[in-house]
Amino acid sequence: MNEHKSRIGEEVLVRSPEEILSTLDNDGTLDGVPFMPEMLDWCGKPFRVQHRVVKTCVDGYPMRRFPADDVVILDGPRCDGRAHGGCKHGCRIFWKEAWLQPADTAAARPEAAARGIGELQARLKTKSDEQHYFCQSTELYKATRTFAGSHRLLTIRIAWREILTGDLSVLMLLGLYARWAFYKGLRLMSADRRISGTCKRTPNGPLDLNPGDRVRIKSRARIAETLNPHGRNRGMAICHEMTRCFGRVAEVDRRVDRLIDERTGVMKELSNTVALRNIEDDAKLAEECLCAYQLGDCPRGEQMYWREIWLERL
Secondary structure (H helix, E strand, O other): OOOOOOOOOOEEEEHHHHHHOOOOOOOOEEEEOOOOHHHHOOOEEEEEEEEOOEEEEEOOOEEOOOOOOOOEEEEEOOOOOOOOOOOOOOOOOOOOHEEEEEEEHOOOOOHHHHHHHHHHHHHHHOOOOOOOOOOOOOOOOHHHHHHHOOOHHHHHHHHHHHHHHHOHHHHHHHHHHHHHHHHHHHHHHHHHHHHHOOOOOOOOOOOOOOOOOEEEOOHHHHHHHHOOOEEOOOOOOOOOHHOOOOOOOEEEEOOOEEEEEEOOOOOOOOOOEEEEOOOOOOOOOOOOOOOOOOOOOOOOOEEEEEEHHHEEOO
16 A cells, blocks of 8 residues: 555545455454445545545544544545444545545456455444444544644644645635634624523424425524523534524435434434535535534534424425
8 A cells, every 4th residue: 555645636546345455453444443334335436535634523522633644535425324223424434545546546446346345344343232333433532633732722733734735725724714713703702692592391393304305494583482591402402504594495405313422322313303405595505514613614524403393394
């Protein structure tokens, strides 16, 4: 395996099952990062590098890093959870560079990829025991480390590294800083209180939505009627990025009825919750949340989840 460092926008080829298998330990991981069954269909196929993972959030912890600095995000589909109990989290997938090669060094090989799938799949682990799942999300804390040195200037240091790797330009950095400063100002002014309600017991409103259904996101006032004083409906909060979407029309991407808890590995059941796509009228309205305390977005691109009671069917 070469030591090639992929750049943003570069086309790469996912290696063959045999080559990937040779990098894995008995748990199907490389440096603690699992190769998951959901990734098998990508073997032998070309993709473009979307991000170098200079930093990553981990649930409940400050920003962390992969020690070898050899992880990227590709522009392919998210994890569909089919091998992990139908989890609907929709995580972006981490790719170790040992699993990739520059596309100009070899042609796509779907036939060769199919030959070694069975042996590779037999190595891959999806549960640590009967109750606890095993995936890139549950193992992320173990596979990453804290940033060395003082944390006072950590945000600036991370941003500088992203410029050096080509993940950010100076102009992009200035734009991200302006947005980060704006939202931090809102939090300092206790803007969270504007997205809260008075419910002691928050209501549930099923719409039985399906992928492709068109909906309108309710207004701030109507959504506030469904929230408790902490801005939550049955434990789920409204984040600042979601407030940009109030009143807009969107499509249902998928129902979100099962999620693996990143800290515990236990499957959680949800009801009357969906993820959206194609939010109207503004190209800047993504379906992802920003990291609250970091400059710029986390490469994990966590998606927004919407209670059906916050929506109305069109």
